[in-house]
Amino acid sequence: MVERPDVDEASRKAFRRAVLAWFRRNGRRFPWRERAGRYSVLIGEILLQRTRGEAVAEVYEAFLRRWPTPERLARAAPRSVAEVIRPLGLAKRAPLLVRLGRELVRLGRIPSDPKELIVLPGVGPYAAHAVPVFADGRPLPLVDWVVARVLRRYFGLPADRRPNADRELWALAQELVRPGRARELWLGVLDLGAAICRPKPRCAECPLRVGCAFAHSVGGSG
Ligand code: SF4
Structure with a gap:
């Protein structure tokens, strides 16, 4: 049985909405x-x-x-x-x-x-x-180093394992996806991780900052 991180649906919903809204305006084309x-x-x-x-x-x-x-x-x-x-x-x-x-x-x-x-x-x-x-378009979890960085910072989760081995993170990712929106959600997280939530994060310009645990911890959520 995989332990699920203690994250409530309100936080997951806020994350989803902010990512999807940002992706609609800023998604990359490849x-x-x-x-x-x-x-x-x-x-x-x-x-x-x-x-x-x-x-x-x-x-x-x-x-x-x-x-x-x-x-x-x-x-x-x-x-x-x-x-x-x-x-x-x-x-x-x-x-x-x-x-x-x-x-x-x-x-x-x-x-x-x-x-x-x-x-x-x-x-x-x-x-x-x-x-x-x-x-x-199947509603499945998707976690690589970039997705892991964004999710861990936003939800305040430990970064003590390789993403592939972090079963709790995959469990959270499963709970984040909704049918019909999985593709946009994960592309949005990947693009946001590449543009804003970079290794050195740009919290001041991030659409997730209001709900982000990392931004709050460093006083950058305003
Ligand atoms: S507020 Fe900062 S740490 Fe949080 S997701 Fe955005 S860029 Fe990353």
């Missing part, structure tokens, strides 16, 4: 956000594992032009894949990506269940949840 299919979302998330969003766009488009389907990726030469993804520092993952293509071909479909996705080559907990959230 190629992988414009493409809706599970394969393109999955490839985008794998390419984003190490590198900031802006740097990935060109490589992502080149990748999908050459290997637009799992079948094409399954037949790719790892050396060719390595050449394309080298600018992202991911060249060593080329064989893994080819194996991913082969595994998807063997399955005959791209799963939407995180439990099925997480056993695929190169797919971690974040990507396994990002695919059903971003491609299918």
Whole structure:
């Protein structure tokens, strides 16, 4: 049984509303956000594992032009894949990506269940949840380092574990999502974490500051 952080629904609701309102006005546009299919979302998330969003766009488009389907990726030469993804520092993952293509071909479909996705080559907990959230709009939790930073600061939670291992944080994230709004909520948290709740937070310009535990603790909520 996972302990849930002691966070009431009023706080969760205030967080959701502020993030969604901010995202409607300030959300970023990236190629992988414009493409809706599970394969393109999955490839985008794998390419984003190490590198900031802006740097990935060109490589992502080149990748999908050459290997637009799992079948094409399954037949790719790892050396060719390595050449394309080298600018992202991911060249060593080329064989893994080819194996991913082969595994998807063997399955005959791209799963939407995180439990099925997480056993695929190169797919971690974040990507396994990002695919059903971003491609299918499923109301699932989504936690990476950026989301963890924002949630921990806002709700006053400890930052003593890696996000993947923080089951309480994933439980809170599950309670934050509502059907029909998961995609916008998590994109909003990711964008807000990139623009405002950065490692050095800009609380004075943050739409979450009124309810944020961190901002209150440093006297920056006004
Ligand atoms: S008020 Fe500050 S710490 Fe809180 S979410 Fe915003 S930027 Fe982050």
